[in-house]
Amino acid sequence: AQSVTQLDSQVPVFEEAPVELRCNYSSSVSVYLFWYVQYPNQGLQLLLKYLSGSTLVKGINGFEAEFNKSQTSFHLRKPSVHISDTAEYFCALRAKGGYQKVTFGTGTKLQVIP
């Protein structure tokens, strides 16, 4: 079985400051990893994904994430946040091989303070 842990339920940060949203996972097999963003009353949109290769993945809106296999982490970062980044962010994984469903973390609400 797989699981995803997002340790921070809420993260307040001032505008133009850097931010890191943490994601740790547990799996007995190799996984693909994803970060999604959700704005109020909307569905989830993909920010970025790690499939293989370089452990530093760049996504949309200036976000990036780094896959760390030894620490089973996939933290999301942005060097300078904007008010428009205020949203909820979800980390997710799918196990490699076979037919696997997507497993999500509980989400982190990012509040950007002007």
Added chain:
Amino acid sequence: DGGITQSPKYLFRKEGQNVTLSCEQNLNHDAMYWYRQDPGQGLRLIYYSQIVNDFQKGDIAEGYSVSREKKESFPLTVTSAQKNPTAFYLCASSTRTGNTEAFFGQGTRLTVV
């Protein structure tokens, strides 16, 4: 454009009534999912289907039912047995293999009064 369509966006029902939420996709995806979202609880999987005419219970299937008669469609029925049905419901689809992300609809907010 390809995508997932959930309808309606807002739905109101009286307590004790069954209600069906629609989810249609034209992405040619085999797998489809239903999630429930409540404040502070993230996404909880209700049902998922990897192929037509087959589906599995997720973590909170009690009080819900689904069907998968067509590849494009995966409707969710919230029955009167669901004790607390007021929530935001999200439908998603993906390929069956893991190296692609899930694509989401815009959600349906169900309010039971």
